[in-house]
Each structure stands twice: as C-alpha cells, then as structure tokens.
Amino acid sequence: MKDIKTFIIPILMIFMLTSCDSEFDHEVTQEGPGSGAQSKSNIQSKAGVPFIRLNNGVNMPQFGFGTQILSMESDPDRQALNAKVDETVTAALTSDYIHLDTAHAYFNEKGVGYGILRSKVDRNSIWITSKLDPHEFDDASNGIDGILERLQTDYLDLLFLHHPVGNINTIVSAYRAMVEAYKAGKVRAIGISNFDNRMEAYNAIMEEEFKPQVMQIECHPYAQRNETRELAKTYDIQVECWFPLKHNQDGILSDETLTSIANAHNKSVAQVILRWHIQEGLIAIPGSTNATHIKENIDIFDFELTDSEMNTIRGLDQGEAGRAYNIPYGNDWFTNLVDYSYIPEGFNSSSESSSDSSSDSSSESSSDSSSKGINFTLGKLFIILFFVFFA
Numbered sequence: 001m002k003d004i005k006t007f008i009i010p011i012l013m014i015f016m017l018t019s020c021d022s023e024f025d026h027e028v029t030q031e032g033p034g035s036g037a038q039s040k041s042n043i044q045s046k047a048g049v050p051f052i053r054l055n056n057g058v059n060m061p062q063f064g065f066g067t068q069i070l071s072m073e074s075d076p077d078r079q080a081l082n083a084k085v086d087e088t089v090t091a092a093l094t095s096d097y098i099h100l101d102t103a104h105a106y107f108n109e110k111g112v113g114y115g116i117l118r119s120k121v122d123r124n125s126i127w128i129t130s131k132l133d134p135h136e137f138d139d140a141s142n143g144i145d146g147i148l149e150r151l152q153t154d155y156l157d158l159l160f161l162h163h164p165v166g167n168i169n170t171i172v173s174a175y176r177a178m179v180e181a182y183k184a185g186k187v188r189a190i191g192i193s194n195f196d197n198r199m200e201a202y203n204a205i206m207e208e209e210f211k212p213q214v215m216q217i218e219c220h221p222y223a224q225r226n227e228t229r230e231l232a233k234t235y236d237i238q239v240e241c242w243f244p245l246k247h248n249q250d251g252i253l254s255d256e257t258l259t260s261i262a263n264a265h266n267k268s269v270a271q272v273i274l275r276w277h278i279q280e281g282l283i284a285i286p287g288s289t290n291a292t293h294i295k296e297n298i299d300i301f302d303f304e305l306t307d308s309e310m311n312t313i314r315g316l317d318q319g320e321a322g323r324a325y326n327i328p329y330g331n332d333w334f335t336n337l338v339d340y341s342y343i344p345e346g347f348n349s350s351s352e353s354s355s356d357s358s359s360d361s362s363s364e365s366s367s368d369s370s371s372k373g374i375n376f377t378l379g380k381l382f383i384i385l386f387f388v389f390f391a
Ligand SMILES: NC(=O)c1ccc[n+]([C@@H]2O[C@H](COP(=O)([O-])OP(=O)(O)OC[C@H]3O[C@@H](n4cnc5c(N)ncnc54)[C@H](OP(=O)(O)O)[C@@H]3O)[C@@H](O)[C@H]2O)c1
Pocket: 065, 066, 067, 068, 069, 070, 101, 102, 162, 193, 194, 216, 217, 241, 242, 243, 244, 245, 246, 247, 248, 253, 268, 270, 271, 285, 286, 287, 288, 289, 290, 293, 294, 296, 297
C-alpha cells in the first residue's frame, strides 16, 4: 500500500501542477486552428519562458525576439540587412529564444528563414510571427503564400494585419483571408497590429464572427497603454508589446527609478523592464543586434519584482505623451514593397529549402553513385556479350 502511495502521489501532483491554468491564460472562446499547422507545432519552453493560452486554445510563448532592424531599412540593397538579421536570429535561437517576430515590411523575412536554418533548430519547435502589409490587403491570400515562401516554412504561428490602413472593406477582406488561412491550417493564430490607432477598423474587425487572438501595440513603462489593454480584455485578446524598451529612446535605459530597482536585483534596466512586461501579463519582443544584449534580455526568469516595485514602475506611465509613435491611420500608406533578394553565406541554391542539406546532398550523391553503378554494370555486360557473340 505504501508503495502505491509513493508512486501515485507524485504523479497526481505533477498532473495537478501541469493542468493548472497560468495566471494570464484566456478563456477559450474561439474555434481552434485547422489541423495542418496545429498538428506540426511542438514548442517546449526554454530558458524559463512561460506560455499564455490564447482565446483559441493555442499556447503562445510570452517572450520573443523582435527582428526588425530599423536603422538598416533605408538602404534599398537588402543584402546587408538580411545578413545581419540572419546573424541575430541565429544568435537568438542559440540563446534559447523560441519565438521570433518579423513582417513583410521589415524586408528581412528571408534573413529570418536562413537564420532558422543556420541555427539547426527545428522549425516546429519555435513560434514564428509575421505581418501582412496594407499594400497586399487586396490580395491577402497570395500575400500569405509570399510570407511562407520568404520564410521557407509551410505555416505561421501568428499572422497580423500590420497597420489599419486603407478602405475599411479591404481591411476586413484581408482579415477574412487570414481566417481562411487559419481554417486551412496555414496559421495558428491571427492578430491585429496598431488597430488601437484607428477604432473604426478595430470595431469593423470585432463585428466579424471569428475574433483575433492577439493585438500588437507599442507598450513599455513610459506608455503603459492601460485603456487599450482594458479594451483587449473585452474579447480575451492577448496584448503583445512592440518597442518594449521604447527602442532605447528618451533615456529609458538610464531611468533613475528603474536603475535603483535593477541594482536591487543585480540586473540591468533592460532586464527589469522586460520582467515588468512578463509580470503584467504582456508579451514582449525586444530587438537587438548585439549578441550580449540578446542573451541578457532573455535572462529574466530567475528573479521576481515585488508588488511594490511593480507599482513603482506603474507610476512611470506618461500616458499618450510617453509613446514613441502615434500614427493617425487613414487610407494612405508609405511602404514600398519592392521584392528583394538575399544570398546567404554558406548556403547554395540547392540547400535553400532544407536545413538538413548535408543529409540531402549525401542521399543525392548516393543515388547518383548507384545510378552510375548500374550504368557501369550494363557497360560491362555489353562488352561481355560483344565478345561472346562476335569474338
Ligand atoms: N507592429 C509594429 O508596428 C511594430 C513596430 C515596431 C517594432 N515592432 C516589433 O517590435 C520589436 C522590438 O522593437 P525594437 O527592436 O525596435 O525596439 P526595442 O526592443 O524596444 O529596443 C531595441 C533597442 O534597444 C537596444 N537594446 C536592446 N537590448 C538592450 C540591452 N539589454 N541593453 C542596452 N540596449 C539594448 C537595441 O540596441 P542594440 O542593437 O545595440 O542591442 C535597440 O536599439 C521589433 O524588432 C519588431 O519585431 C513592431
């Protein structure tokens, strides 16, 4: 009897712990994604990154890597930008990040795709987010296929409408194309990005039967976006924060209050800010081109801010004045989505679609040599027959 107890009690405890909802999980109110992408995904936590259950039952890593390199986007030659992104994505994945955020308009999806191949991390073990640009809203289905092709994947974990730009009917039609892709198993969750800046578009989407899972907005200690966060709760939509470090503007990384909290934990200000996001139940996707910062930013799951520290940071909110961007969206937009090429170092064209290029090429060469072997045997047979019949 004692033996049974020692066996069953730990199993029950593990079951109870693993079946507990996390503090920030959402009610499942939306139909789950089509089986294609959903059945392939197998994302496990690394470095202590927690998951949040979205309103469609999908678990999303609460922390990720932002891949946009704003400072390099003005150069129309995309080679250097993609090479840098390829390098930073490799650094992030080898530093145990399990979640990447990109967009068509960052002109870097090709670099992200190669970074994933280069890292040798299984695609199904990471979360990939991308975004449709307003220029492709009127042909969104092809736009989605283009994203998949540039990233060298057959599904996305999350797809956003990047900006609420253009005619409202066109925005809604693009949203419906995303829902079709979701039902077809090409996408595991869908979202709206920056729709807090055009409520007309937000309201139109909320009239659709299928509601989004995630809203991406600017959010950091200087602009905590409490109103928008309340709004998102209406439909159990998860808030994800871009510019979680306010893009290192306005002295946020040397803020005195944040510095004293950081010193108390022997952490950096960036780590304290990112930890604040996690304890607020927000998803954060900090970006960096520096391998040391990339490692530092994910090293936030071994300490906890006290309630009083959380409240102090809440007190730093400057409301709308604290935002880096506040774009009044309408019908016009400025991105020029010219196609680009990226020739990665260390890959050749035959290895483009596979991370396992070495095994591919070896199987290719073995089938090659076996066909050569058949030709050689036929040749010998022909010579023997020649001598038998004509010698
Ligand atoms: N949906 C949208 O419209 C939208 C808009 C903007 C951004 N985004 C997404 O949000 C992501 C994050 O935004 P972001 O990368 O521009 O801004 P961010 O994460 O707020 O800050 C990045 C800046 O902080 C610096 N930094 C990062 N970690 C640091 C550290 N530990 N110590 C000191 N400095 C550090 C980086 O410089 P170093 O390179 O030197 O580390 C970089 O200058 C983007 O990559 C993108 O994926 C989405």
